Amino acid sequence: METRQLHGTPGGLRTLARAALPVLPVVNQLPGVRKAPAGSFSGLSFARAGAEVQRADVEAYAAVCAFPRKDTVPLPYPHLLAFPLHMAIMADPAFPYAAIGMVHLENTITAHRAIGVGEVLDLTTAVGAPRPHARGALLDFVTSVTSGDDVVWESVSTYLRRGVRTDGEPDAPLVVGDPLSGGVQWRLPGDLGRRYAAVSGDHNPIHLYPLTARALGFPRQIAHGMWTLARSVAAIENRLPDAVSVEVAFRKPVFLPGTVAFAERADDGTHTFSLSNPSDGSPHLVGRATPA
Template identity: 50%
Template sequence: MEPDVEVETLQQPPSLPRLYATAALTARGRSGSGPLPERALRLSDVRVDRDRLLLYQHLCGFPAGDVLPHTWPQVLGFPLQTELMARRDFPLALPGLVHLENTITVHRPLTADDVLELTVRAEHLREHPRGLLVDLVTEVTVAGEQAWHGRSTYLRKGRSHDVARPAPSPEMPAGEPAAVWRLPGDTGRRYAAVSGDVNPIHLHRLTARAMGFPRAIAHGMYSTARVLAALGPATSGPSTSRVWFRKPLLLPGTVALAVERHAGGEVVAGLTSRDGEVEHLVLDWRPIR
């Protein structure tokens, strides 16, 4: 944690439906011209709801059990991210932010018996050729020791800036699909019920249309979790992942998973439309030896 950041401890997880409503009402005037808040939000004594965990594991394809999936702490930390971005001193409007990338490091396996402390802060507001980028950083500690670290990068589309484009993501894996998944139209609602992320673009065709999409789109972190689950239980151990989101996955939809395994245990996985014409995401996963 940066020494000049004030830490505010919350007594309970924020309500995501309330935060989305607040963010919509206070979006006007947030142009990105102000600084990021010098504040971190913390939630202590977080205990895992095993029933909710089991539903998440079943929905995303992880094996049932007490070991927390690679992406589960992201679910726990997302309400804190949203709380920080919904407050009036956050310079970017939450509605319309695009989740471009997500990076996770699992320092040690986490289990449902662990008592977690979550801390979220915003950092690195910067120009991008398509607008402005900001990172939301989530740290998870157990008994004072860092166990998990995540960085979510969001884009606020707007005025183009004359800056270098970020380094490109890996090439999409070639070859025959390792799996083909048919995602029904209620996938977004089912994931929202487990994760709490009730962003309207994921819930129904009509609410998605109001936000400029022809149909509801799958949550990016749902797609990420499905890919990591397909790579096997090793992803829940010490490892790092980085995912680049490309095109939204419209629901219902059929997607194909391609996988390339490299020396040292590195795996590059890609999710595309069934015909390969639309690239939804590419993910790089590496074990920590």
């Protein structure tokens, strides 16, 4: 699989706009925008070298996601450094699907050690051929983060592309436990999506305003899935080891403003947690953290 280097200032609204062009009629047939046929896609990889972990960026992220200020980064933080690689892949004409409409279903993060503020990291994200799913096709965005010669952080972000046919039998979904009842309630403000977008670079319109969310089929804006993951991890991070694996399945969107209930349980070093609608108990997220 060819690995392409990401140069210059990565991410931002320009990258998101470029990724959205393939959903526009006529424009989506222009050279450099027109997507390759789905059946021809076998994989694509992008790399980013020399990404320095900046204290101001880490502290801004920590504030939005309720992590404490430390000299090491919050567990999910490297996803922000890898997100421009995700977008570069989705915006590339060789990737057969438009970024708008990709649904984040699952995420697994494995940290092999704590990453310090000021470290310089190299990142690679690769996606292979799609896997079958009952509602379409799954694509696994696999990220590896290295410091020097050591792999320090890895993740797999699994996206669903609805309505795409792929040969084979669907794999079993990620099973991390059942939603937990009770817990503490968090009130989430209407501008949470805009605040997280400002620190993450993920300006998907479904997260920003009621008007932009309605244009894409939602009654109002929804929280980022990676914010719900980060906020859940922040609630238990002082009980997790530096080498840890976190697996999360995203269920139902969190509408903003809104209220969610967070609950967690610890059993022999494994932490199971969930984020639910306090009115009816329906889950937004279920997750598990285990020593790596």
